[in-house]
Structure formats: C-alpha cells, structure tokens
Amino acid sequence: MDALVNKKIKQVLKGDQNAFADIVSLYQHKLYQVCYRMLGNKQESEDIAQEAFVRAYMNLHTFDQKRKFATWLYRIATNLCIDRIRKKKPDYYLDAEVAGTEGLDMYSQIAADDQLPEEQIEQMELQDRIQYEIGRLPDKYRSVIVLKYIEELSLQEISEILDMPLGTVKTRIHRGREALRKQLNNL
Amino acid sequence: MNTCPEHIIDYIHDYLDGDISREHEQELKRHLHTCSDCKQLMQELSETIAFVKSASHITSPPHFEEAVMARLPKPKSRVGMQKWIRRHPLFVAAAVFCLFMSATLLGNFMDDRQFSVTKQPNLVVEGQTVIVPKGEVVKGDIIVKNGDLIVEGEVDGNVTVINGQYMASSAVVSGKIEEIDEVFEWLWYTIKNSVKSAVTFEDKQATK
Secondary structure: OHHHHHHHHHHHHOOOOHHHHHHHHHHHHHHHHHHHHHHOOHHHHHHHHHHHHHHHHHOHHHOOOOOOHHHHHHHHHHHHHHHHHHHHOOOOOOOOEOOOOOOOEHHHOOOOOOOOOHHHHHHOOHHHHHHHHHHHOOHHHHHHHHHHHHOOOOHHHHHHHOOOOHHHHHHHHHHHHHHHHHHHHOO | OOOOOHHHHHHHHHHHHOOOOHHHHHHHHHHHHHOHHHHHHHHHHHHHHHHHHOOOOOOOOOOHHHHHHHHOOOOOHHHHHHHHHHHOHHHHHHHHHHHHHHHHHHHHHHHOOOOEEOOOOOOEEEOOEEEEOOOOEEEOOEEEEOOEEEEOOEEEOOEEEEOOOEEEOOOEEOOOEEEEOOHHHHHHHHHHHHHHHHHHHHHHHHHO
C-alpha cells in the first residue's frame, strides 16, 4: 500500500492532479471518521476533512516519503480539528455574572448542550451515546482516545501524529480512560 | 482501594495498553485476587474500552472525493516554471549573470550621456565640439564622449569619438581613428578595453 501511495504522490508532484483523487479515495473514510469523532458534527467534519486533503495537496512536496503517509495525513486532520474545537470554545467565563441581573451567571444562559438530563441519555441509541460521551471528553483526551480505540493506531503512531512524547500519550490515554469511566459510572 | 499501592493502578493501565512486563502482570493478578475494589476498577475500565470500541465505522459522505478535487487550487504555470528553474540551476545562474552584466554595462552607457574629453594641452573646446587647431600637434590619445571632434592640426596618437562625429579636413592622425555610435559597438569597445587593460596589467606585473 505504501509503495502504491508513494507512486501516486510522485505523479501528483509531477503535476498530475488526477492522481490525487486516488489518494483521496484511499483515505477519505479514515480521515472523515477521525474528524467526525473529534467534532461530532457531520457538516463540520466534512468541511475539515476536505480541508485536510487540500492542505495535504498543497504541502505534498514537504512530505518525507520514507515516512508513513497515513500518519502525516492524520496529523494534518487532527491539528485542524483541535484548532476548530479551540475556536468554538467561548472566550467568556461561565461564572461571570450576566450584566443587569443578580445572581444569574452564564451557566443559566446557555442551552444545556454539554450535559443532558439523565433520562434523555438513557433513551439514546448506543451509537449516539458513544459519540456523546466522546464529545464530552476534554479535547486533549478526546484525540488520543479516538486515535487509539476508534482508529486503532499504535501508541507510537499516535505519538507521531500528535507530535508529543510517548510518555505523554500514555498518560493522556490513562486519564482519558479514567475520565470516560467516570462519565459512564455517573449514571 | 485507597490503601492499595499506587503502582497497581499504573499496572492496570499498562495492562490495558498491552504494555506490561511478566512480573508486573503476575503481581497485578495476585493483587486483583485479593482486592475487589481494584478488580472492579479493572472491570469498569475494560467495559469503557469495549464501549468506545463498539462505535460503528463511519464512512465519508457521497461525492466527498469530487468535493475535495473541486477545492484543489488550479494547477498554475508558475508551478511548472518553478520546477523548471529547480531542474536547470546552471542555466538560471548564467541567465542571471548575463542580465546583471548587461544591466550594468547599459547602465553605464546611459549614465555616460555627459560630454567629456581627454585633457590635453592645446585643445580648444567650443560647447560640445572639440577642435584641434591648425598648426598644433597634440601628443597622446584623444577620447571624446558625447561630442564632436574636428581635427585641423595634427594628432600623435589614437582618436576615439563616442556618440559624436569625427570631422577632419587635412588632418594628420598617427594612430587609429574610431567612431562609436551604437550600443553594441560601445559594448564591444568596453569589453575590448577591459580585456586590454587586464592584459597590460599582467604584462606590467610580468615585467616587474
């Protein structure tokens, strides 16, 4: 597979844009899945996954063909997802009191998007429930858990994708597992 | 569980990562036999993993590939040019050299629009015209730039007129007479001169 991909990459670098379509078709499901599990929104995931391919195309000349292409691609996609998640985070504090009210903080203003009532969670289909629980994880744990248990990548690959030491990846997986366990136990 | 040694928790995680040594694994198993709290933690973590792993595979929406291809930038000729440049560095270096060389030479040519003449005694200058008066003998070369030269007397040397006219009636010039008007002639003259001076410089060095 790697030989095939490298051949396609060479064709693209020579100016054959159509060869890139083959690369997209090989990796589209993997990449879309990571984005979907990270972002939990179909439209956004499609947009980010497409963006990841476009960036890969534009920076293809920087890719070292001795390395694994999938790892490089995952790295572009996870970085884009993490950026997107950070941008979505509100830059105000939920604890801040809403102007003109007394004792009303921002918690009471937002729709209960993050935490659903218990009954509703219990009625969820299993697949929705999985996505919901993954989405509740802090993003630094979410990325490792998705890469490890949904993409089933090795710790070494995850460490390359996220550009962090193996030890950090392990710690995050441990804590991510623990956080998930607590989320599931709280019900 | 609060009384359990902390490294047991680490062992549980190492075990779940599939990254545990034999001794640690045996120690963990012995501990799990005696400690129901740890056993339950292990159980719950395994279930958590199974829960996440039961996520179904998600496939990208239809026409994803076409959408990506539509978003790619159109291949530009600029890219081809860059590639070509990268493949022929010597040629590019030569081209750049020629460009700069001709630029400086032409630049000099353009700057040299000013009238100038070699200083010699008994030359008469009237506006942009240099005259060697009748009966006078000029010893040495005369170079006139951007002006005319009229020789009525005698010149004992070479005469060069750049961008001007050489007029003589009954003149006696012992050396060469040159008139230079065109850019390329001027270029040729500059190159010839620099070579000549380089050679004479070497000759001088050699004679020393």
